Amino acid sequence: MHIIVIGAGVVGISTAYYLVRAGHRVSLIERHPEPAREASFANGGQLSYRYVAPLAAPDVPAKLPGWLLAADAPLRFRLRADPAQWRWGLAFLAACTARQSARTTAQLLALAESSRQQMAGLLAAHPGLDFAHRSNGKLVVHRDPGSFAAARRQVELQQRLGAAGSPQEILDAAACAAREPMLAGIAGQLAGGVFTAGEAVADCHRFCQQLLALIRETAPDTACHFATTAQRLLTRQGRFVAVATGNGEIAADACVLASGSEAPRLAAGLGIALPIQPLKGYSLTLPLAATDAAPSASVTDFARKIVYAPIGGQLRVAGIADLVGNDRRIDRRRIALLRRQAAEFFPAAADPDAGQPWSGLRPATPDGRPIIGASPCRNLWLNCGHGPLGFTLALASGKLLGELVDRQRPSIPDAAFALR
The missing domain is CATH 3.30.9.10 (D-Amino Acid Oxidase, subunit A, domain 2)
Known part of the structure; x- marks a missing residue:
């Protein structure tokens, strides 16, 4: 299946990695000339698998x-x-x-633990990766x-x-x-x-660059449309068919919206309100x-x-x-x-x-849970809303999204991250 991933930050590239591993052909669309130029560029660099308590805490209103x-x-x-x-x-x-x-x-801890395991597996399988x-x-x-x-x-x-x-x-x-x-x-x-x-700590920007290089090495047919802005999502009879960009339309069998703070704008064009x-x-x-x-x-x-x-x-x-x-x-x-x-x-x-x-x-999102899963539009998937935990949760989120796309049994309970 040919799948477009909109957004080449850490969540989008992690999603592309798992889709490529599952045998899909992936096209990345990113409005910047290179990956990880927004929230993934110079963030705190922390992989805090045990520190996932949401900002919405009982003591915050006071x-x-x-x-x-x-x-x-x-x-x-x-x-x-x-x-x-x-x-x-x-x-x-x-x-x-x-x-x-x-x-x-509890729900974020499960996702974070999955991410920790995925990072350990990635480093073991590819010891040449160097992102500090x-x-x-x-x-x-x-x-x-x-x-x-x-x-x-x-x-x-x-x-x-x-x-x-x-x-x-x-x-x-x-x-x-x-x-x-x-x-x-x-x-x-x-x-x-x-x-x-x-x-742990790491350089998120370098991680994205090296994971993208690994994707290209694994799947040379991966298309990277950099400096390309996704303008709107095109549908036919309630089903995703293409992305309209400043450089023309890009058609695919499915699409994953992983464009961070830009995701609500694109989703709104289909009448989908993302609480981000x-x-x-x-x-x-x-x-x-x-x-x-x-x-x-x-x-x-x-x-x-x-x-x-x-x-x-x-x-x-x-x-x-x-x-x-x-x-x-x-x-x-x-x-x-x-x-x-x-x-x-x-x-x-x-x-x-x-x-x-x-x-x-x-x-x-208001309660701190990312949105991972299907959207009301057929073959349009969501992987967005990770807040300050994007780097920490990216690998598990990409893995979970790939499992849902392939109708596999999810490795962790996914209902908590469905669009509400």
């Missing part, structure tokens, strides 16, 4: 007033006269319950005792859910500094942290001044929603979520915040002023 008033809040809104944004916001608030958060966490992958663990530090207590409860919840992978360690402030000596300067500000040994809003994130990529001053593990400042990931001789400082529509501009104030935080956390590791700034739109 924090929202403060976040709305603070200039340096980790989550910022720009309210617009957009019914889709308001519907998304109301659905987000409705998902901020302990019951829904626990249910979503490193299983160096992840330390999430908490400044507030209440936040730290909630983190304990989350660890206990995941233990009850039987989460696979490395066990999680609860650390007090002194133990956090012992685990990561570069935090000694701010240990007095910490209430404690959670360390997971099995988590772009959450703009930011990053700084800093050349390390001294490797022994950088963190050995990936570190997350939970309160400020900022991650510090050592990736291939650089320090990636990333985080923040701005719900500001499709505004792709880099907000200098947000980058300045990342610079200040990097200077506070790891002052000797790098010069924050030398960092390369970036921003990208992460396609998020």
Whole structure:
């Protein structure tokens, strides 16, 4: 079967990989001149298979007033006269319950564990792949005792859910500094942290490039339509038939919509409403001044929603979520915040002023579950809405989507990720 995949970010390329492995002929359509130029380009680089709790958490509604008033809040809104944004916001608030958060966490853990297994298999089968992958663990530090207590409860919840992978360690402030000596300067500000040994970091952009090269090596007939914008989806009698692009129509037997924050626009042309809003994130990529001053593990400042990931001789400082529509501009104030935080956390590791700034739109659903599966249009499939977990969940999402396309029994329960 000839299948078009719209979007050559990490989710789209992972989808193409599994479709090619299943024997399908794939055509990729990507509006940029090369793969992974949007949310997959300079993201946090974390493969956090045990840290999948959704942003829609029970404590979020109480924090929202403060976040709305603070200039340096980790989550910022720009309210617009957009019914889709308001519907998304109301659905987000409705998902901020302990019951829904626990249910979503369990479903995301299953998808993340599948992704972890797929990554291990990929690396074992192709040892020549080089995208700065490193299983160096992840330390999430908490400044507030209440936040730290909630983190304990989350660890206990995941233990009850039987989460696979490395066990999680609860650390007090002194133990956090012992685990990561570069935090000694701010240990007095910490209430404690959670360390997971099995988590990893990698360069998502390089991963996409190398996985695409592997696809082309495996299936030389794979067509890559770069610098090609998908304008609309064409159907006949309720069935997908082609994609209209600026370079003409491309026909196929089926299509997978994996175009991130662009997916709702294309789906809307068929009367399909995807509950996805772009959450703009930011990053700084800093050349390390001294490797022994950088963190050995990936570190997350939970309160400020900022991650510090050592990736291939650089320090990636990333985080923040701005719900500001499709505004792709880099907000200098947000980058300045990342610079200040990097200077506070790891002052000797790098010069924050030398960092390369970036921003990208992460396609998020209200409750944090990606949309993977069939659409109301026959032979149009969906693999989108992964939010900040795109890199973590990409391989499992591609595998699951391929199983559904081929009418195979899914390797994990798929109903949770169906379009609702």
